[in-house]
Amino acid sequence: MAEPSAATLLEVRDLSMHFPVTSAGVLRRVVGQVKAVDGVSFCVREGETLSVVGESGCGKTTLGRCIMRIYDPTAGSIRYRTRNEGEVVDLTALDGRALRPYRRDIRMIFQDPYASLNPRMTVEEIVGEPLVLAGHPRNKALHRRVGDLLEQVGLRREYMARYPHAFSGGERQRIGIARALSLNPRLLVADEAVSALDVSVQAQTINLLKKLQVEYKLTYVFIAHDLSVVEYISDRVAVMYVGKLVELAPTRALFARPAHPYTEALLSAVPIPDPRLRKKVERIRLAGEIADPSNVPSGCPFHTRCAYSDGNRCVREVPALRTLEDDRQVACHYAETLELKGAPQVAT
Known part of the structure; x- marks a missing residue:
């Protein structure tokens, strides 16, 4: 892994999150582990959007929750x-009260705009709750602050007295974004923040996030599976497979010329806007199912589904994540020799 630069806001190094698998019966012995995140390393640069992508079960949501210290x-x-003159702290070494200052700086936008808002609280109470918990008195200043936040996300101040049921999914997500902004964070972890929204509302929400990023000088870790959205919002993209990081590259470079076969397969599924070109592009359909994180295959975890596996080194040896040209990192034994296809809209 490349050394973090002076602009690095967050550095994740050799991060693992393993969940125990217990046997049935009274004793409940630990008989295995689900390796949801397994030795992941990367840096998040201040002011950038780093997207984390992969199939369901690859560990991207678990990674986001580890960053949040959930x-x-x-x-x-x-x-x-x-903020203290560039002092660096290891968040994994902190707990309880020691984490409180950093919970103000690192906030989360949740996937489900319906489940993430308390139906018994008004919008003013929902958006103002983090401020109240941080010690802000319930006064006119708090009322003004909530109104300002609502306007920042494109909602009217008059909505403060309403309850969540009165809003659409897109409006509810805007309320969730206002709540995340209430403590002036530096880093937002957006966990599938637009996946539950209609396509037109997705575009509006993404544009809002890009606008807020400039206004608030925010850094995003954007967890998603929709690569069309990822291409639009991201500066860099990290690709995960069965708990491991298999590729990390600048967005344009990754979409034009992937270095890992799994990335190539994901990009082949990117929808093509022009219906006349759809028949010209052959989607790569991976054999089998995603590997079981409680029983990861030997060698490269992707070798059981990879069309380029040599049946020898790929089966025996786990590929290390190494740095190539163009600020790209990849975990594939043959990345330098493979000629992989980029996303259809780039390649056509």
């Missing part, structure tokens, strides 16, 4: 550069 990682470190 989960206590099994191993590794999450090094965060604070």
